[in-house]
Amino acid sequence: MQDARAHFVLVGGGLAGALLAAGLGQDGYRVDLFERRSDPGAGNFVGGRSINLALSARGIHALEQLGLADEVLADAIPMHGRMIHGRDGSLHRQPYDRDPSRHINSVGRAVLNRVTIAAARRLPNVNVHFNHRCVDVDTDRPAARFVREETGEAVEVAGDAVIGVDGAYSAVRRALQRQERFDYSQQYLAHGYKELTIPPGSGGEFLMERNALHIWPRRSFMMIALPNPDGSFTCTLFFPFEGPLSFAALRSPSDVESLFSREFPDAVPLMPTLLDDFFTNPTGSMVTVRCAPWHAGGRVALLGDAAHAIVPFFGQGANCAFEDCDELRRCLRERDSREQAFAEYQRRRRPNSEAIADLAIANFVEMRDKTAAPAFRAYKMLERRLHGWLPGVFVPLYTMISFTRIPYAQARARAKRQEQLLIVGTAALLLILLWIALLIVRCVWPAGG
Ligand SMILES: Cc1cc2nc3c(=O)[nH]c(=O)nc-3n(C[C@H](O)[C@H](O)[C@H](O)COP(=O)(O)OP(=O)(O)OC[C@H]3O[C@@H](n4cnc5c(N)ncnc54)[C@H](O)[C@@H]3O)c2cc1C
Structure with a gap:
């Protein structure tokens, strides 16, 4: 005391x-x-x-x-999940947890x-x-x-x-x-970040889904957007500092316009102040x-x-x-x-x-690259299912970090063990399926038959 x-x-x-x-x-x-x-x-x-x-x-x-x-x-x-924006304007919702009220x-x-x-x-x-x-x-x-x-x-x-x-x-x-x-x-990241804005609609309404964290994953870079109470979204572009596709390479308004219309075509019409924001707002480091x-x-x-x-x-x-x-x-x-x-x-x-x-x-890496991959989406779905079938036994990492107070180090260690079990379990399941398939083949075409 x-x-x-x-x-x-x-x-x-x-x-x-x-x-x-x-x-x-x-x-x-x-x-x-x-x-x-x-x-x-x-x-x-x-x-x-x-x-x-x-x-x-x-x-x-x-x-x-x-x-x-x-x-x-x-x-x-409240943000209940990620909303993934494809290059073709497609939208894919990924809930943060199997319990839809968690946010x-x-x-x-x-x-x-x-x-x-x-x-x-x-x-x-x-x-x-x-x-x-x-x-x-x-x-x-x-x-x-x-x-x-x-x-x-x-x-x-x-x-x-x-x-x-x-x-x-x-x-x-x-x-x-x-x-x-x-x-x-x-240790600095090779990426920097820049904040941009999607203002509210003319009636103060949100121009995208309100209760989500929006992500435009583009493998080596990404943009995200979080909602604000006034109906606007604050977007953050995470982009390399140097290289052919980088802040350094975006020198003119047309460079910025062509990047955005190629990579974030659904966002561009919602960003009337894009060029102003881009050239006025600072580029932050992480x-x-x-x-x-x-x-x-x-x-x-x-x-x-x-x-x-x-x-x-x-x-x-x-x-x-x-x-x-x-x-x-x-x-x-x-x-x-x-x-x-x-x-x-x-x-x-x-x-x-x-x-x-x-x-x-x-x-x-997960946000900018994996969230767009079908295999990752299937894995997330499996995680949610396992969480439902084995509550308290299997808890996804995101859930432990964001919705519990399990110490971070314990959460990381537990997630690693769960991942190993999942790999071993999947391998065992595949072996069993292979074995069953072999049995069926042998029944249908008995040896020497
Ligand atoms: C782009 C970005 C997005 C983020 N998003 C999230 C998020 O979604 N969720 C989350 O939990 N965290 C997020 N963070 C991290 C979060 O901002 C920081 O971890 C948090 O602000 C740390 O709080 P702090 O008080 O330690 O430092 P700070 O919030 O940085 O506060 C430090 C304060 O000290 C003052 N100061 C600095 N030097 C001096 C000095 N010499 N004399 C007197 N005062 C001084 C500064 O003015 C400042 O007010 C984000 C960070 C970034 C960069």
Whole structure:
């Protein structure tokens, strides 16, 4: 049990930082949350990343712990499955689960951030400071150094612990990297992403199926679209940075038009601002970050993307970061010292973040390539059937990741075992069928007959 009077300095008021501030605040700690951007409550939200994201069981559970889930989900759009768009305009629906009521949720980042920031601010022991960019951390004292964005003034804030919740390019992690024996790796994808828009129809209606995550899988690249409450869709094109078919090769409006009319012909008529969006919106990169340790004694810790940025293809980065928040608070409650709590938090969470990092990369191949293949569709159907016939015994990986809170590492290991069993079972079935066929042949044409 920790000293509730301890003072936490949180660096980064994005998705996880705001939730953590609200959680630690509810636990009675004194919290100062510093964010380099301006106040999203004042209408200044700059997402920096995608406009909306998929929120599922893990993220919802963490929000529920703070009584915030209903408020966030009030604005969410349920997505019950994937809608696959062929080049010929054909549509194929792939439910996420055999239970049709199970769904993931398209949620605006701005809403999520506003709700969690507001929850933190309601607490008298939490102070939120915008326009403060962290430039360094003294990991011994510990103290974080900031520059006020509007004035350039330097500010130093000491606390009992500094927590880096400042995303994939974390300044707090940079400070930890100066320590001896700090492991660090980052791996960029060869693909980047660009956000585009399908606006609502003239009456505010959705111009495609509302309750689905749309995918245009094209083997080496893909486009996806998630619905927004105003009837629009945010599309994201995942495309190679370099090469003959790449962002670098799309130089003129006619290059873009010809790519889109060849690859996404059904989407083009719905995208009146395609060229504007394409040439105005930035091209983002996607990185997997792995590092250890996630803490320096009980003085500094990392959480969310700062500790383990992952690529977005399982829709789990924020969900995983929210789970981190829950686990860190649990460890603080359960352990006698902050150092023990931080060490235990890392012990519990790191194998899971490693697992979801690998699964997210693998899911990119599944989404952009396999979802279009008939064999894959048959496999998904078989998975759903097995899930129905053997509930609790066979649970598809997607279900475990998105609709349960089974730790990611356990889910990955179990999915691997299930896949092996499926392969062995299918091989055994084929052998039995072959044996029966041979028996029939021998009955019809007896030896020597
Ligand atoms: C294209 C894309 C789609 C995604 N889709 C999904 C999805 O569908 N579902 C899902 O769960 N996840 C998704 N993610 C992942 C998700 O966005 C991240 O995992 C999540 O935002 C991590 O939260 P965080 O708080 O750790 O980091 P962030 O949300 O990045 O927040 C970090 C905050 O720290 C602030 N900051 C940074 N540096 C400093 C500094 N020096 N000083 C002060 N403040 C600083 C930033 O301004 C920011 O507000 C997606 C990511 C991308 C790129």
